Amino acid sequence: MKYYFGIDVGGTTVKQGLFDEDYNLLERWEIRTDKTRGGRNIIPKIAGSLEDCLERNKISKKDIIATGMGVPGPVTKDGFINKAVNLGWGRFNLKKEAKKSLGVPVFCGNDANLAGYGEFHFGSGKEFDNIIFITIGTGIGGCIINEGKILIGTDGSGAEIGHIHVKDDEEDSCGCGNKGCLEQYTSAKGIGRTARRMLATTDEPSVLRDSVINAKIIFDAIKEGDKLAIKVGEEFGRYLGCAMANLANITNPQAIILGGGVSKAGDILLTFLEEPFKKNVFHACKNVKLLCASIKNDAGIYGAAKLAGDSINNK
Numbered sequence: 001m002k003y004y005f006g007i008d009v010g011g012t013t014v015k016q017g018l019f020d021e022d023y024n025l026l027e028r029w030e031i032r033t034d035k036t037r038g039g040r041n042i043i044p045k046i047a048g049s050l051e052d053c054l055e056r057n058k059i060s061k062k063d064i065i066a067t068g069m070g071v072p073g074p075v076t077k078d079g080f081i082n083k084a085v086n087l088g089w090g091r092f093n094l095k096k097e098a099k100k101s102l103g104v105p106v107f108c109g110n111d112a113n114l115a116g117y118g119e120f121h122f123g124s125g126k127e128f129d130n131i132i133f134i135t136i137g138t139g140i141g142g143c144i145i146n147e148g149k150i151l152i153g154t155d156g157s158g159a160e161i162g163h164i165h166v167k168d169d170e171e172d173s174c175g176c177g178n179k180g181c182l183e184q185y186t187s188a189k190g191i192g193r194t195a196r197r198m199l200a201t202t203d204e205p206s207v208l209r210d211s212v213i214n215a216k217i218i219f220d221a222i223k224e225g226d227k228l229a230i231k232v233g234e235e236f237g238r239y240l241g242c243a244m245a246n247l248a249n250i251t252n253p254q255a256i257i258l259g260g261g262v263s264k265a266g267d268i269l270l271t272f273l274e275e276p277f278k279k280n281v282f283h284a285c286k287n288v289k290l291l292c293a294s295i296k297n298d299a300g301i302y303g304a305a306k307l308a309g310d311s312i313n314n315k
Ligand SMILES: [Zn+2]
Pocket: 162, 163, 174, 175, 176, 177, 178, 181, 183
């Protein structure tokens, strides 16, 4: 039997999966992301952890066809990374470095792109050829797939949806350095920020006044009918729904799929997005389906394994 590894490198943990040739997930485990020494330990620690997996499962390294790796930063087609701030990485050839350390062929991509690729092949996207995938977590990530191909872009930063400019009079800076990015209003952090701003400008009663504010608490309050929380949801929907309409006008997808931690709130998200989306989208794009992701946390490792398989087979 032959195998793939699928790896999803995050700012806190590295998710890893061992897959068979048909992309069945055989084992899944995580290690902590070691960000010491400017992130220089990350790849060697992954290599060590994969060696342990081979030993545990009595698999010879020559039976690993290839490894796919998703990282939180722009990655070009050639495997160059151009800064992953969360990991402390600058610009280098990640594909080459990882291959040297792991001793197997490695194919790399942006983490949101690979999560979208996983969802496209194995989750809510598997019926379609053209999708937009949006991950709503600490930040906003995106992936555009057209005729089965990920839009990587010249510098590896295709579908950086979170940094679309949506507001002119913003004083706070986004993590990217610009002001008024979509992520500042629609990520988990952004939704919390909207709630705090609203609470500070009105005396309206709300269960949020006595809570530690986070996206989960806000969506729970929405489900209970809390009026102020519903206004927070509406603002989230206006920004993201309008951005989704603009994106749909560009790529004309069959579906827009929402993943990431905040998407766990479920279909309630869609109720806030549908109206602003329909109001702003071009008439010929109105049939786009809005869906929640089905693979959730493991989409990144599935997408990484599939990227490895498709790349080695020149698909
Ligand atoms: Zn930004």
